[in-house]
Amino acid sequence: MLRTKDTNKxxxxxxxxxxxxxxxxxxxxxxxxAYDGNLMFSGKSFYILLAExxxxxxxxxxxxxxxxxxxxxxxxxxxxxxxxxxxxxxDWKWEI
Numbered sequence: 001m002l003r004t005k006d007t008n009k010x011x012x013x014x015x016x017x018x019x020x021x022x023x024x025x026x027x028x029x030x031x032x033x034a035y036d037g038n039l040m041f042s043g044k045s046f047y048i049l050l051a052e053x054x055x056x057x058x059x060x061x062x063x064x065x066x067x068x069x070x071x072x073x074x075x076x077x078x079x080x081x082x083x084x085x086x087x088x089x090x091d092w093k094w095e096i
Contacts (some may be wrong), residue, residue, distance in 0.1 A: 002039075002046075005085040006092055013037060022046060023085040023094040024053055031090070046084055047072065053082040 002011040004020070011020075015035050022030040022041035030041035037044035047068030048061060056067040071081055085094050 002086060004087055005095070006087040006089050009088075011086060019088075021087050021090055021092060022049065023087065023092055024049055025082050025094050027094070029092075031092075041086075046086065049084045050081075053084060 001055060003009060003029045005023075009015075015039055017034050019031065019033045020041065022032070022044060032041040032046045045061075045065055045068075047065045050067070050071055051057075051064040051068035054068075054071060056064055056071070058064060072083070073076070082096070085092060
């Protein structure tokens with residue numbers, strides 16, 4: 001279950017239409033106005049970014065997305081990987 005990192009709210013249908021931000025560990029941020037629930041932030045997929053942050057590189061976007069989904073769903077390693085931060089605050093700084 002995904003939660004906002006800054007407010008610890010479950011990211012569900014209540015966020016549809018609101019503005020959310022996605023941050024990585026390198027200081028990059030993506031803003032999504034009118035969030036629609038698909039974990040896309042200005043064209044950047046949460047799962048692809050998760051894969052990239054954990055060095056799952058390659059040319060295949062679908063492969064990276066599936067790899068990111070697999071990483072996120074693996075409870076055994078969730079504390080050992082870098083996870084993008086989804087937040088409500090634009091002034092956020094990424095944290096583990």
